[in-house]
Amino acid sequence: MNIEEKIQSESRKLSDFYYPYYMEKRYPGAMDNFSATNTHYWQNKIFFAYKKWFERAAKMFCVRQEYDAEKLIQAFMLDGF
Numbered sequence: 436m437n438i439e440e441k442i443q444s445e446s447r448k449l450s451d452f453y454y455p456y457y458m459e460k461r462y463p464g465a466m467d468n469f470s471a472t473n474t475h476y477w478q479n480k481i482f483f484a485y486k487k488w489f490e491r492a493a494k495m496f497c498v499r500q501e502y503d504a505e506k507l508i509q510a511f512m513l514d515g516f
Contacts, residue, residue, distance in 0.1 A: 438498070445497040446489035448504035450482040453489075456512050457481055 436444075458466050458477060469477070482489065496502050 441497055442490060442493045445493040445502075445504055446486065447482060449489045449492055449508060450485065451478060452505045452508040453485075453512075454478050454481055456508070460515075 454477065455466065458481075466474075492507070496507055497504075
């Protein structure tokens with residue numbers, strides 16, 4: 436896997452881990468009634484809305500040895516929005 440492919444896959448991972456935080460803050464309780472189709476729709480919507488930011492974060496962090504997308508999003512969200 437070359438670096439561009441890695442950045443693309445890691446930016447999607449970052450988006451998928453960010454998704455529950457965003458939905459709970461923006462639409463409290465909405466995720467309780469989501470089907471798989473709704474979940475996929477909203478994950479894509481969030482990814483493409485903030486794609487440049489996820490790619491920028493992936494470029495900065497995915498090349499590091501101890502990088503983990505889930506831990507990075509948790510660290511970003513410690514103080515909330």
